[in-house]
Amino acid sequence: MQINLMGRALLVVLGSLAILAVSAGLGFAQSTMPMPMPMQKQTVAQTPNAIVIKNFMFMPMALTVKVGSTVTWKNLDGEPHTVVNDAGMFRSAALDQNDTYQFKFDKPGVYRIFCGIHPNMKATITVQ
Numbered sequence: 001m002q003i004n005l006m007g008r009a010l011l012v013v014l015g016s017l018a019i020l021a022v023s024a025g026l027g028f029a030q031s032t033m034p035m036p037m038p039m040q041k042q043t044v045a046q047t048p049n050a051i052v053i054k055n056f057m058f059m060p061m062a063l064t065v066k067v068g069s070t071v072t073w074k075n076l077d078g079e080p081h082t083v084v085n086d087a088g089m090f091r092s093a094a095l096d097q098n099d100t101y102q103f104k105f106d107k108p109g110v111y112r113i114f115c116g117i118h119p120n121m122k123a124t125i126t127v128q
């Protein structure tokens with residue numbers, strides 16, 4: 001009986017930890033993605049030529065588009081980010097959460113971009 005009770009107690013403790021972990025995860029998701037915005041997130045996911053900035057990363061990190069395409073960046077982080085081309089062709093203002101930036105690529109080539117605030121954030125757009 002005692003072993004059974006201890007086993008149950010252990011299960012209860014583990015269950016509580018799992019609930020805590022899940023609620024912590026939800027809290028994090030809500031802080032990076034406010035509730036009124038899920039529709040916009042879907043729109044971005046379905047929009048071709050879109051790069052999402054999330055968790056201090058450009059996603060996708062490599063994107064290939066056709067000449068004449070407009071690429072849209074959207075910052076989902078609570079921290080501001082910028083979109084800067086290393087050749088100086090374009091540079092966004094600081095993008096706050098859910099802000100977007102667009103650039104139209106009229107010439108084929110490989111365009112490297114980074115975040116001016118966090119230069120280790122990089123992505124490459126190939127225009128062909």
Ligand SMILES: [Cu+2]
Nearest residue numbers: 081115117118
């Ligand atoms: Cu950044």
